[in-house]
Every structure is written in C-alpha cells, then in structure tokens.
Amino acid sequence: MNDLTLWGLFVAVGIATLVLRLAFIEGHGRWSVPPLLQRALQYVPASVLAALVAPAVVLPPAGSDVLVDWPRLLAAVIAALMAWFFRNTLYSLLAGMGSLLAMQNLLPLWIG
The missing domain is CATH 1.20.5 (Single alpha-helices involved in coiled-coils or other helix-helix interfaces)
Structure with a gap:
C-alpha cells in the first residue's frame, strides 16, 4: 500500500x-426514537456487562487443566444474587469482586 x-x-x-x-x-x-426501541435500549448496559463478564466466568483459565474455575463461578453466583436482591450494580460488583479476591487469596491458606 x-x-x-x-x-x-x-x-x-x-x-x-x-x-x-x-x-x-x-x-x-x-x-424521535420509537417506544419499542426505547424499551429495548434500557437493557443495553446489562447485556454489555454480561457479555464482558460471562467469558471470564465460563471459560477456563488459559493454559490450565481445570475445567471449572470454582472461585470465579462462585463469585459470579454471589454477584448475581446481590443484583437480584438489591437491584444495585455497585453492590453486585463489590460483592462479586470482593468474594473473588477473598477466595483467590484466602482459599489457598485454608486448604494448606
């Protein structure tokens, strides 16, 4: 070129x-944006967040023999429960990241 x-x-x-x-x-x-499109656009932030988070939770870490990364899966479940009960994105992010960091850093100490 x-x-x-x-x-x-x-x-x-x-x-x-x-x-x-x-x-x-x-x-x-x-x-003017049609009402149907306005209702659909309300779900864009949640779907983008899910699209960003889902591969990190579902796919195993690169170069690992592990099929399921349990700390990530459990942290995602905790974050989803927080989002379901409190309907607050900040609470769910803090709960998910806090539980993931706790499990990744404290779990090896408990197991031995």
Whole structure:
C-alpha cells in the first residue's frame, strides 16, 4: 500500500467518523426514537456487562487443566444474587469482586 492510498484511507475514515457523529448531534430533537426501541435500549448496559463478564466466568483459565474455575463461578453466583436482591450494580460488583479476591487469596491458606 503506497502513501497516497494510506492517507486517502485516513481521510475517508475521518470523514465517515465526523459524519456519523454529526448526524447524531444535528439530529437531536428532530427525530424521535420509537417506544419499542426505547424499551429495548434500557437493557443495553446489562447485556454489555454480561457479555464482558460471562467469558471470564465460563471459560477456563488459559493454559490450565481445570475445567471449572470454582472461585470465579462462585463469585459470579454471589454477584448475581446481590443484583437480584438489591437491584444495585455497585453492590453486585463489590460483592462479586470482593468474594473473588477473598477466595483467590484466602482459599489457598485454608486448604494448606
């Protein structure tokens, strides 16, 4: 790829980014979001968080012979229960990370 093609690509991507962002800025207030889409967008943060956390919980650690990483699975269950009962993201994150850190650091001391 020569320099002119590379610079053309940079300019094209920059213009596309500018047009995409400008469309939302200029369109604010002019377009209305349908109620069905508004209800669906309420679930985006929870689904993104689940998509980020699920592979870390379900997949075994790289280079490990372990099929299930029990501390991560138990911490995920604790975080899910906290989210279910308290309906607070901060509480569930603190409970999940706190229990995971406790199990990873204290469990080897208890087992021996």
